[in-house]
Amino acid sequence: MNAPANNLCIVDDDEAVRRSLGLLLLSRGYAVQTFASGEAFLADADLHRAGCVVLDLRMDGISGLQVLDALRAQDSPMVVIFLSGHGDIPIAIEAVQNGAFDWLEKPCNDERLLETIARALQKAGEIATRRQARKSAQALWAKLTPRETQVARLVAEGKPNKQIALELAPLEQRTVETHRAHVFAKLGLANSHQLDRFLREHGL
Template sequence: MNATKPVYLVDDDAAVRDALGLLLLSHGYTVRAFDSGEAFLAAIDARSEGVAVLDVRMTGLSGLDVFDRLRADDSELIVLFLSGHGDIPMAVQAVKQGAFDFLEKPCGDQQLLDKIDDALAIAQARSQSRGGQQAVQSRLATLSPREREVMQLVLAGKLNKQVADELNIAIRTVEVHRANVFAKMGVRSALDLAQLLAGR
């Protein structure tokens, strides 16, 4: 997989960081490695995208501490935990709280690559969904106040004559506003418009 979004490796064990980092690089991933949860959190923000591979047990902030911070910031990162045998109950709990999954150390190369591919696919889908939502918001911003009024009444299922009566304007004017709304929003019908806004 040619990953467009980075994989963040967060592990205080240099040997693990190097081994996983080289594995991912050799398969074409973009990799950023950190030796502590603190260093990782300082390098990212809530808008950062990709996959974070967090060791459960680390000096300083644990992987679970880092995950809690990410959740508190509404981070878009997909979190995958690496856990030693004794950490599995904690990792399972983290998955229940929204982490993507966990792998028990030591894990096979292909198992890790498959999990990261799955997580990156989710990150990509989320990003595309947000892009679509932003595009809808941008289109809505081009509507005039009157066009917005007409749009709301059309979405409420009102006919042109009813819209004209409610807004005290001519039916022809309603038709013009309605056509403008459909053109600006890139739709052909009231149903298309409703579906577009429902996915916003």
Template sequence: MKPTPLPLNLYVVDDDEAVRRSLGLLLLSRGHAVQAFASGEAFLAGADVQRPGCAILDLRLGGMSGLQVFEALRGQGSPLVVLFLSGHGDIPMAVEAVQHGAFGWLEKPCNDVRLLATIAQALDKSASIAAQLQARQAAQALWARLTPREMQVARLVAEGKPNKRIALDLAPLELRTVETHRAHVFAKLDLSNSHELERFLRENGI
């Protein structure tokens, strides 16, 4: 049974009320649920920045700039995909932001077709991030089912150590007990061998 996909949030952050309204109406007309914020500070305080989604940020905001908001998101490890809106003179800043991990940028005023296409691409990227996040959470939940001793054994198995060596490293621990722990680890994590276990730990940040 596949897990239910995480819902994606869509945010518009712009200090120009007309831009917020027009963008909001355009996105709503295409079936997107969107939240709008007039400042970076309000966005960081009111948005769920730990859930995947897309944030459309104006580069030039009153108070915190779009770049400062972006840096704050990076500092918090947010999975939000960031798309910048910029004026012509802001293009160098927008390019720099993309080099530092932003999804992309669009110059104001932007054609609706291009805007919607770019947002769709950003949401696809966000859906991929959401799937990866969900898979990691599921893997970490499986890992949490192991006993502390099974976790110790699992890490040593992932390093490619044989059972006899593990028994010595974790002494006093009998060889048969190591074999039992090893079998439990593979069964609980639904893995078949040490190579799969090493990849499981590495890919899921365990």
């Protein structure tokens, strides 16, 4: 089972709901943590590892929406599925528009719950992959010298060596060629198109 599937949480102040959902998910091979409040979840869960949280909208203490806001404020990779009562459906839909993955109405169908969690964990895995790729890209980018980063950005714009030398004057064209070669070698890229995509994909 992949890493996100090992970070699956249920947050609900109803003990019966926590027990029934926990047993269902455990029976399907998931590693599950349950929390009786949003405060306990935020204090004790691993919020900086990709995973999924099945979160009640209305609870004693802070609400599910406040928990979602806290996760967003921490840039947590946790994917949120809301559990809502019938009267909370408009709020749940708004929550999805504000970043939650999906919502399920109480009492929720077991198969729909399992299917939704499976999709949420797949998204969590994608988030983890993207973040790891960005972290690796940032590490490679940090290996460039300040002058190499200047040259790299201009190369990514498709500018020829002669023009780059003029823009970064006093800099000889041969020196630009050397910096260009170093950039491609350090980043493991072959051409300016790959470099442009590298910068865009990783927000550099």
